[in-house]
Amino acid sequence: MHAVIVSNGFPPKTELLQQEAQHSDLLIGADGGGNRILEKGLRPHIVIGDMDSFEKPENPGFEVIYEPDQETNDLEKALRLALDKGVETCHVLGAFGLRMDHSLKNLSVLKQFHDRFETLLYRDETFDAFMVQQQFSMKCEVGNIVSLFPLSGAVHGITTTGLRYKLSGEKLENGQRDGTSNETTDPEFSIQIESGDLIVFVERG
Structure with a gap:
């Protein structure tokens, strides 16, 4: 099972997000990453996080999971959800940018989770990181x-x-x-x- 997670860093361009979503079994928005998905005219299967960034539609038509735990960031929450759903390979978009501290934190998250998936990589328009x-x-x-x-x-x-x-x-x-x-x-x-x-x-x- 393959998942795509959209985090709340630099938003992926429409073409990249559409390509990734087309080949995924599960599209997850990590809090504000859900906004990025909706802005591109797509619909996530799930949005998860502490909901400090996500602008929830009145009738979303998808699952929204509120996880207030402040010991984990929204990407960690999304990755744990993916594992619970049986995901084996995972691409993360929007892991870098906007805030330097969030970018560094997400590198730490990559170390934490990389060996729990067959493949875990961060992707933008130019590079893959793993x-x-x-x-x-x-x-x-x-x-x-x-x-x-x-x-x-x-x-x-x-x-x-x-x-x-x-x-x-x-x-x-x-x-x-x-x-x-x-x-x-x-x-x-x-x-x-x-x-x-x-x-x-x-x-x-």
Whole structure:
């Protein structure tokens, strides 16, 4: 089962949201993300959150779940709901932007939930973002941007293939060295790490 969650960051463009919704079994608005869905002329299956942002229609025609818990943010609530519904793969739109602290929080949420889904990624018009903790490979057009970002402290033993700036058993660490703006040189690239939490941003196209 595949779900799309729309969070309340930079709103996805209509084309992206329509494409994602078309291929989803479940469309969830994370509080104000429900507004973004309705603004694009679509209807979510569920909107969940503490309802500090969602402008609920008079007769919504979909489920609205009020979750006042302030120990979790609205994206966490939506992801837990998706798991309860049996979702295996999940794309999140609108995870970044508008507020810097919310963007950073949502990276923490990605770490919290990534291993509970077969696939969990954050998507915008240009990039996909996801976590790698052991090894990963994917096909990609030559010349696409790939950025490697250590999420929490240091990531050790990083080895890459198919990228212009290769790493061979090396370390990336917050405040010391990161791997932004690398690019693919082959139709497939791979990343292997020994330890740590690595966020990978891949340009689509």
